[in-house]
Amino acid sequence: MLLYDTLRSGNAWKVRLMASLVGVPLERRTLSIDRGDLAQPAFLAVAPLGHVPVLRLPDGTHLAESLAILHYLAQGTPWWPDALPAQSSVLTWLSFEQDRHMKPLAQLRLLLALHPGGDPLGATCIAHARAAHAALGVLDTQLARQGQDGWVATPDHPSIADVALYPYTCMAPMGGIALNDYPAIRAWLDRMEHLPGYQALFPGQPERNLSTQEQP
Structure with missing residues (x-):
């Protein structure tokens, strides 16, 4: 699955963290707010709400909004309870x-x-x-x-x-x-x-969770 995100988006971090915790690999397409990527027609074609995160599903459709994506990724796992x-x-x-x-x-x-x-x-x-x-x-x-x-x-x-x-x-x-x-x-x-699969804002660099830098 492909995730459209930005480097420092807290909402996109939710999705990457969830995917890592449940062992779902994601390909990232990281956009830049400062460069105006989120206003480009190519992005708006898959993201009518005009913001990240957006997840391209295996069938080619796109799912927007972090909470909806968390719910999707958690299905069939203990992260979405049965009761x-x-x-x-x-x-x-x-x-x-x-x-x-x-x-x-x-x-x-x-x-x-x-x-x-x-x-x-x-x-x-x-x-x-x-x-x-x-x-x-x-x-x-x-x-x-x-x-x-x-x-x-x-x-x-x-x-x-x-x-x-x-x-x-x-x-x-x-x-x-x-x-x-x-x-x-x-x-x-x-x-x-300390959960298995935890992913920092900048993967592998938990010391940068509070970073203001754009560089990956």
């Missing part, structure tokens, strides 16, 4: 990730690290930081509730909810959000990074 209550719990935390978690963390990373120029003391960044800390507080409480070896939505095995929540939580410090006050999150990040 309906567990599936519903996973969906709850996927909704949380999209509605409350990702946006403030991604915006802070963009404004303060990837395209610096935002004012960390300005009203916009302060509002994002407040929302980010609120979301991280909810996540930390849930992880503490699940126990020291538990996962976000399921107690015994990680799910696609863990994969969805991992990248932007991991990269929170890039937006000025320290994780020192979230012990359950820090322990969970460590568990994620």
Whole structure:
């Protein structure tokens, strides 16, 4: 399968991480936002929503949106649980990730690290930081509730909810959000990074998870 991505996309990282964890090889076609690749007709022909990630499936069709791709890749694996209550719990935390978690963390990373120029003391960044800390507080409480070896939505095995929540939580410090006050999150990040098949943002270079550089 072929993945259209960009080097530093947190949403594309979710897909590459999921594929690596379940042992699905992906070919990458890495595009550049700065070069305008995502606005080109060739990309828009396979990505009507105009952003990455997009996965070309074995039958030649294309699947967009990271959460949809995670769900596809997880079918038939423990990453998508069999029991309906567990599936519903996973969906709850996927909704949380999209509605409350990702946006403030991604915006802070963009404004303060990837395209610096935002004012960390300005009203916009302060509002994002407040929302980010609120979301991280909810996540930390849930992880503490699940126990020291538990996962976000399921107690015994990680799910696609863990994969969805991992990248932007991991990269929170890039937006000025320290994780020192979230012990359950820090322990969970460590568990994620020790899973067989874990893939860093830049494969084989986990020390670059917080890098601002475009170079592979």
